Amino acid sequence: MVIETRKEGLYCKAGDFYIDPVRPVARAVVTHAHSDHARSGNEMYYASPRSEALLRKRLGNQIDFYALPFGEQVRFGDAVVSLHPAGHVLGSAQVRVQAEGEVWVVSGDYKRDADPTCESFEVVPCDTFITEATFALPIYHWPSIDAVVESIHAWWMANRIRGRASVLFCYSLGKAQRVLGALQDLADRPVLLHGAVAPLTQIYREEGIQLAPTDLAVNDRTRRGQDYSQDLIIAPPGANGTPWMRRFGKCSSAFCSGWMQVRGNRRRRGHDRGFVLSDHADWEGLIRTIKETGARRILATHGQSDILVRYLRERGYEADAIRSRFDSARQEDDAESKEEGAKT
Amino acid sequence: MKRFVELYEALDATTSTNAKVEAMRSYFATADSDDAAWAIYFLSGKRMKRLVKRADLKEWLVEVSGYELWMVEECYASVGDFAETVSLLVRHQAAPRPEAMDLSLSGWVEQRLQALGDNDPAKQAQIVKAWWTDLPASMCFIATKLLTGGLRVGVSQLLLAKAIAASSGLPRPVILHRLMGNFVPSAETYEALVDPNTAASDASQPYPFFLASPIEKDPGDLGLRGEWIAEWKWDGIRAQVIRRGGRSYIWSRGEELVTERFPEIEAACASLPDGTVLDGELLAWKDGVLPFSQLQRRLNRKKVSKKLMSEVPIRLVCYDCMEADGLDLRDRPLVERRQRLESLVTDAADASIGLSEIVATETWEELATLRQSARERGVEGLMLKQADSVYETGRKRGSWWKWKIDPYTVDAVLIYAQAGSGRRATLFTDYTFAVWSGKDLLPLAKAYSGLTDKEIARLDRWIRGNTIERFGPVRSVKAEHVFELAFEGINESKRNKSGVAVRFPRILRWREDKRPEDADTLEQVRELLRPDADTSGS
Ligand SMILES: [Zn+2]
Ligand SMILES: [Zn+2]
Numbered sequence: 001m002v003i004e005t006r007k008e009g010l011y012c013k014a015g016d017f018y019i020d021p022v023r024p025v026a027r028a029v030v031t032h033a034h035s036d037h038a039r040s041g042n043e044m045y046y047a048s049p050r051s052e053a054l055l056r057k058r059l060g061n062q063i064d065f066y067a068l069p070f071g072e073q074v075r076f077g078d079a080v081v082s083l084h085p086a087g088h089v090l091g092s093a094q095v096r097v098q099a100e101g102e103v104w105v106v107s108g109d110y111k112r113d114a115d116p117t118c119e120s121f122e123v124v125p126c127d128t129f130i131t132e133a134t135f136a137l138p139i140y141h142w143p144s145i146d147a148v149v150e151s152i153h154a155w156w157m158a159n160r161i162r163g164r165a166s167v168l169f170c171y172s173l174g175k176a177q178r179v180l181g182a183l184q185d186l187a188d189r190p191v192l193l194h195g196a197v198a199p200l201t202q203i204y205r206e207e208g209i210q211l212a213p214t215d216l217a218v219n220d221r222t223r224r225g226q227d228y229s230q231d232l233i234i235a236p237p238g239a240n241g242t243p244w245m246r247r248f249g250k251c252s253s254a255f256c257s258g259w260m261q262v263r264g265n266r267r268r269r270g271h272d273r274g275f276v277l278s279d280h281a282d283w284e285g286l287i288r289t290i291k292e293t294g295a296r297r298i299l300a301t302h303g304q305s306d307i308l309v310r311y312l313r314e315r316g317y318e319a320d321a322i323r324s325r326f327d328s329a330r331q332e333d334d335a336e337s338k339e340e341g342a343k344t
Numbered sequence: 345m346k347r348f349v350e351l352y353e354a355l356d357a358t359t360s361t362n363a364k365v366e367a368m369r370s371y372f373a374t375a376d377s378d379d380a381a382w383a384i385y386f387l388s389g390k391r392m393k394r395l396v397k398r399a400d401l402k403e404w405l406v407e408v409s410g411y412e413l414w415m416v417e418e419c420y421a422s423v424g425d426f427a428e429t430v431s432l433l434v435r436h437q438a439a440p441r442p443e444a445m446d447l448s449l450s451g452w453v454e455q456r457l458q459a460l461g462d463n464d465p466a467k468q469a470q471i472v473k474a475w476w477t478d479l480p481a482s483m484c485f486i487a488t489k490l491l492t493g494g495l496r497v498g499v500s501q502l503l504l505a506k507a508i509a510a511s512s513g514l515p516r517p518v519i520l521h522r523l524m525g526n527f528v529p530s531a532e533t534y535e536a537l538v539d540p541n542t543a544a545s546d547a548s549q550p551y552p553f554f555l556a557s558p559i560e561k562d563p564g565d566l567g568l569r570g571e572w573i574a575e576w577k578w579d580g581i582r583a584q585v586i587r588r589g590g591r592s593y594i595w596s597r598g599e600e601l602v603t604e605r606f607p608e609i610e611a612a613c614a615s616l617p618d619g620t621v622l623d624g625e626l627l628a629w630k631d632g633v634l635p636f637s638q639l640q641r642r643l644n645r646k647k648v649s650k651k652l653m654s655e656v657p658i659r660l661v662c663y664d665c666m667e668a669d670g671l672d673l674r675d676r677p678l679v680e681r682r683q684r685l686e687s688l689v690t691d692a693a694d695a696s697i698g699l700s701e702i703v704a705t706e707t708w709e710e711l712a713t714l715r716q717s718a719r720e721r722g723v724e725g726l727m728l729k730q731a732d733s734v735y736e737t738g739r740k741r742g743s744w745w746k747w748k749i750d751p752y753t754v755d756a757v758l759i760y761a762q763a764g765s766g767r768r769a770t771l772f773t774d775y776t777f778a779v780w781s782g783k784d785l786l787p788l789a790k791a792y793s794g795l796t797d798k799e800i801a802r803l804d805r806w807i808r809g810n811t812i813e814r815f816g817p818v819r820s821v822k823a824e825h826v827f828e829l830a831f832e833g834i835n836e837s838k839r840n841k842s843g844v845a846v847r848f849p850r851i852l853r854w855r856e857d858k859r860p861e862d863a864d865t866l867e868q869v870r871e872l873l874r875p876d877a878d879t880s881g882s
Binding site: 003026098125137138139140252262263264265268270271272307310314 | 356357358359360378409411412414415419421422424426428429432433770771
C-alpha cells in the first residue's frame, strides 16, 4: 500500500507525509483550502502556489507553507510526488505519488465542468485512484452553469420588480467566486458580499481571476436604512438566520449547491429557491474520470462511497471504500457551513 | 399541461403565501373550466386511484435508465419521491414533441392517465416509458406524480380558496363552503364553484368546520369565567349533520361523506326540521361514552352489520348549530346558536342525538379541578368557547380553545428508523420506539414529530453510523437512545406484538440522561390501560 489510512488521515509511508490530515501531523500535503481538507496545527504545509494566500487567510499567516507547482515532481523520502489541477476551487490539486513501483493518485475534491475561476482538471494516469464520491448517485447530473446563472439572474430580476433583496447563499470559497465569474456579463450593478466572502474574493482577484464588480454589504451608519431591494447579496450558508440578515428586511433567499438537485433538500433548507451548482463531479464526471485514469483499483472516500464501490465491483474493478470519521457528504456540507457561520 | 407545470413550479419556487396565492389566481383567471377543476382537485391533495403498480413502475425505470434495481432503489431512498427519481434518472429527449406539451391538464388526465388502464400491461409499459423519455424533466415529474397518486405542494385549502375568490370575485367563505364535500373534477363543478349566483347550492354541502387551537397560557388569563362556555372535549369523530330537502347527510372533518356508516344517526336526523345543520361529535355510547377503540370498530366498516350496531351503538353529541330554518347562523353569537341547538335537540327527542352538556363552574379554579376528572369520564379535557363567538372558518385562534389533560408518557428506546417523506425525504425522521418485555424490546409506537431540526440532524447522523441491519427503507439501529413519548390514549390491540396500541404518539424529548435499560417496561405501559392508574409520570 503506497497510501494507507491512519487515524490522522491518508498516510504515505514511503514519503512519510499525510494528505489532508484531520489531526495535526508533521508534514501535510493539502489538496485545497476547504475546511474539511485544510486543518490547522500541522508543522509543514505543502500545496499548490495559488492555495497559499487562501490557506494563510483561513489558517493564519504563521503557517509554514511550501509551494509545489503543478506538474513539478519532487521527492519525499522514497516517494516522488507531484500536484495536478483538480478543477474544484482556485489552487485545488490532486496528489500523484509514485513509490514501490506504483502510481497512486489522490483526487481530493474535483469536478470536470468548465470553471474559469480555477485551473482545469487534469487526467493523471495511475494504478490506484483514490476518488471522492460526494455525489456518487446517478440522480446527480449537473445542468450547464450558463443555464443555472441565467436562472439566478432571472430570480434576481424578478425580486427587483417585487422590491425585494435577493440573498444567495453559497460556500464562501469557490462557489461564491464561480458565481461572480459567471455573472460578469449579466450584473448591471455591484454584487454585495458578506464579510466572510469578501476577503476570499479579493484573493481571487489578486490571482487575476475576472469577476463581476462587488461591494461589501456593510451596515455602517451612513447606510442605515439603505434600500437593498435592487441588490443581489452573496453570503455563506452560516449567515442564514443570523441577525446579519435583518438589514435586508423582506428578502428572497436561495441556496446554491449540488444538493439542490433533490427537491427534499431544497425544502428542508426552507429557501425560496435552490440552484443546482456544484464544485464536485456529478455521477457521470466520476465514472468518466475513473475510466480515463486507467486505474485498476479504485478507493472511494467522501459521501456515497458504498454505492460507487458496488457499482464498480459489478463492472470488474477492484474497489473499496475508505472509511474515516469525517467520511460523510453531509458532514462536509455541515463543516463548511458551520465554520462559515462562526465567522459572521 | 405546460401551464399547470408552470403553476406547480411557481408554487414550489416560493415560500411566500402571497406569491403562492398570486400564482394560483393568475392560473385560474385564464384556465379553461375543466383544467381549473383538475388543478383544484390535485392542489387540494386529492388523488386518483392508483393506475399502475409500484413494482411495475420500478421495473420500467430499471429498463429505461439502464441501472440495476439496487441502484434504482438507492436513488429512490435518497430522493424520497418516486416521480422525482424518475425525472432525475431518465435522460430526457432534448426536443420534446410539442403535442404532449400542449395537451391541456384535463386532456392529460382524462385522455392519457385515466385511459392507461384500457391497455394490456405490455402496452402500458411502452406508453409510460415513452412519456418518461419524451417529456422534459419538469413535465415527466408532474405526469409521473399524477400517475402515482397525489401532488403535495404545500397549499392549504384556505390559500386555494383565497386564490379562487380573487380570480372569481366571489367572497372567500362562499368558495370555501362550495369546496367542501365531494369534489368531482369537471367543467360543471368548476363553473358551479365560481357561479356568481350564490343562492344556488347543493343540499349536501357542509360548512367548513371551525377548529379550536390548543391553549398555551393559563385559562385564567382569558378573562372573566362568565364570558366563556366550557364543554367536555370528546374523544370521538367530529361530524357535521345536515338535514335539507328531506334528506340527511353526515360529514366527517376529513370532508368525507360518512352517512351510510352511521345508519342510526341518519335515521335520527329525520326528526330534525329541514334546513338544519349541526356540529357535534360521533361517539360510541352505551349509558355513557365508550373508549375510542370501540368507535374504531365502526369506522373500519363501510357497511355495518346489525350485530355491530347493537354492540357499538353511536350517539351524536351536539355542540353547535350553523343553520336553522335554512338560515346561516354562523355570524350569530354562540349563546344564541346554543339556544337554537338546545330546542332542536329537545324537539327531535331521539336517543341517538344528544347535547354536549355545558360544564358550569363559578371560577376557573373550580373548572381546573373538574378537568382532573376528564380521564375517568372518558373525555380528552375541556373546550373553552367565548360566549359571544361567531362560528369561524378553519383554525382561527382566539375564541375557541382546547384545554386537554396532560398526555400519558413513557420512556422508550429507538429501535428502527426510516426516511421521512416530503421535505424530510433525505433524513431519517420516522422512528419506531420499543419498551422492554423481559430481555426483549417490543415495538410500542411510531412517532414522527417532536424533535427540533438540530436534533433530527444529529439523530440522522447517528442512525447512519449505527445501523445494524437494513430492511428495505427501514434500518434497525443499536438500542442506545431513550425518548420520552407522549400519547393520548392506550388500547388493547391483538395486532401488535406488544398487545397494546397507543393513540397520537409524539416525541416529548430526547432523554439523553437515560440509558436504554432505564426505559419503561411493557408491564408499566399496561398499567396505563387501567383507567384508575396513576398517570402522573413514568
Ligand atoms: Zn472542497
Ligand atoms: Zn471536501
